[in-house]
Amino acid sequence: MVFRPGFFARLYLSASDWELFFDDDYVFVKTANGANQRLPLQSFNDVIIINGMIWTKTILDMEKYGQVVLPGLLSVLAESLRVEIQRRFSRCRLADLDGECVDTALNDFYTCNRYLAARDVELWRKSLAPEFSQILENFYRLRRHPLFMESDMDSESSKWAKRMYDLLSGERKELKARNEKYVMAEMTKHKDFFDEVEKTPLTDEQRRAAIVMEDRNLLVAAAGSGKTSAVVGKIGYVLKKEICQPEEIVALAFNKAAAEELQERIRLRLGGLLGKKNIKATTFHALGLGFIGEATGKKPNIAEWAAEFGVNLGGKTDDFMEELAQSSEDFLRYLAQLHSYFRWAMKPCHFFQSRASYDKYLEFLNIKELEKDGVKTIKGERVRSLEECAIANYLYVNGVEYEYERRYEHDMADEEHGQYTPDFYYPQANLYHEHYALDKYERCRSLWAVINMLKA
Numbered sequence: 001m002v003f004r005p006g007f008f009a010r011l012y013l014s015a016s017d018w019e020l021f022f023d024d025d026y027v028f029v030k031t032a033n034g035a036n037q038r039l040p041l042q043s044f045n046d047v048i049i050i051n052g053m054i055w056t057k058t059i060l061d062m063e064k065y066g067q068v069v070l071p072g073l074l075s076v077l078a079e080s081l082r083v084e085i086q087r088r089f090s091r092c093r094l095a096d097l098d099g100e101c102v103d104t105a106l107n108d109f110y111t112c113n114r115y116l117a118a119r120d121v122e123l124w125r126k127s128l129a130p131e132f133s134q135i136l137e138n139f140y141r142l143r144r145h146p147l148f149m150e151s152d153m154d155s156e157s158s159k160w161a162k163r164m165y166d167l168l169s170g171e172r173k174e175l176k177a178r179n180e181k182y183v184m185a186e187m188t189k190h191k192d193f194f195d196e197v198e199k200t201p202l203t204d205e206q207r208r209a210a211i212v213m214e215d216r217n218l219l220v221a222a223a224g225s226g227k228t229s230a231v232v233g234k235i236g237y238v239l240k241k242e243i244c245q246p247e248e249i250v251a252l253a254f255n256k257a258a259a260e261e262l263q264e265r266i267r268l269r270l271g272g273l274l275g276k277k278n279i280k281a282t283t284f285h286a287l288g289l290g291f292i293g294e295a296t297g298k299k300p301n302i303a304e305w306a307a308e309f310g311v312n313l314g315g316k317t318d319d320f321m322e323e324l325a326q327s328s329e330d331f332l333r334y335l336a337q338l339h340s341y342f343r344w345a346m347k348p349c350h351f352f353q354s355r356a357s358y359d360k361y362l363e364f365l366n367i368k369e370l371e372k373d374g375v376k377t378i379k380g381e382r383v384r385s386l387e388e389c390a391i392a393n394y395l396y397v398n399g400v401e402y403e404y405e406r407r408y409e410h411d412m413a414d415e416e417h418g419q420y421t422p423d424f425y426y427p428q429a430n431l432y433h434e435h436y437a438l439d440k441y442e443r444c445r446s447l448w449a450v451i452n453m454l455k456a
Helices: 007-012 075-096 099-110 118-127 130-143 150-154 156-169 173-189 191-196 204-211 227-240 256-269 284-296 311-327 329-343 355-364 386-397 447-455
Strands: 018-023 026-031 037-040 044-051 056-062 066-073 251-253 281-283 424-426 431-433
Touching: 007 066, 018 066, 018 075, 044 075, 056 075, 066 075, 075 130, 075 150, 075 156, 099 130, 099 156, 099 173, 118 156, 130 156, 150 156, 156 173, 173 191, 173 204, 191 204, 191 227, 204 227, 227 256, 251 256, 256 281, 281 284, 311 329, 386 424
Parallel strands: 251 281
Antiparallel strands: 018 026, 026 037, 044 056, 056 066, 424 431
16 A cells, blocks of 8 residues: 555645555655655554645654654545554554463453452452553553554454453453353253242242342342342352352341341251351341441440431431531532432432322422423522433532533524523533433433434
């Protein structure tokens, strides 16, 4: 592939008779005066294109070699030159890294005989040899380079880079596929256990809940749907796989009766796996009191006001929070964030079972007509929806400068529509932010209307 100014560029531009071509990891530039240059791709910092009336000026910016100016290319050819340099630069720099070492380490990690959680990724990364850590550091530095192209990680010789980036960037498609395959295999392997651990066989959802060992697991289930069975199945699976010992497991419930039921189910259903050991099922409150007693040598008595409910309890906690907010700047910041997330975070309309309950909620907020009156934010302004209120509060609490419904910089008004006013504008970033509310089916009713208006 050879790049050279066209005939008219050479005719009308001085010092524009040059020729550029590639050879492996080098760029060769030949000029009419014989000043030929052999430039290693590894030394490139950037390729800068300055557009003129007809032709461009392309600047090759390099470390140790300075800048080489190439005038006279049409813009489409200049862009093509930049892409070709990016592609070759990315591949030669990736080739400098030890991809085989990375592939081996990744294969060893993915073949571990257990569910791989987010925590396992971090532990694996910390356990790597120093030379591998250096590869990671060099790779991240390379990805920030102006000439690096993500698409080159798809090539056969660089797929290790895509695998590593997939794992460490958080997308983790390969890890998710691997974990899903592992879960299905474990459900088959331990079918008899899951069939017999409770009086009735566990459902597929309960079995999956038992096998998945993420750092934090959230199970949403209605009353009577088998939450206790799922907990018993998970504890049994953990003991059967020897992931934890009984003394390393804490089973918690919200009230004493539920804790006692869980304790009895564990004893009856998992006795063979426990042997002479035991797992203590208790409540959150009892666990906390136990920690305090163990740490201080004295079990505390619960204050009388804390045993009461209603106005007195809320009043006392408010007094404590106000006192802490006055004495601790950190607590004040956290309290403000808490208020923005919960106290001022409004419930969406589909949260309510009826229009009457929704209207009652708006009345509680002193809102007669939402579209007309708006919702008051912490900052004191009024916005047009409950979701926009939550967004505005978050921005305000976190110190993000914004303008609400600033007029769009381009004139969009016509005889049927007023001027477009996106919900939020961030002046420091010169960025507009339009919020599209979703209904309970996660559908946006206004998005296409806005898109069609912009197209028009």
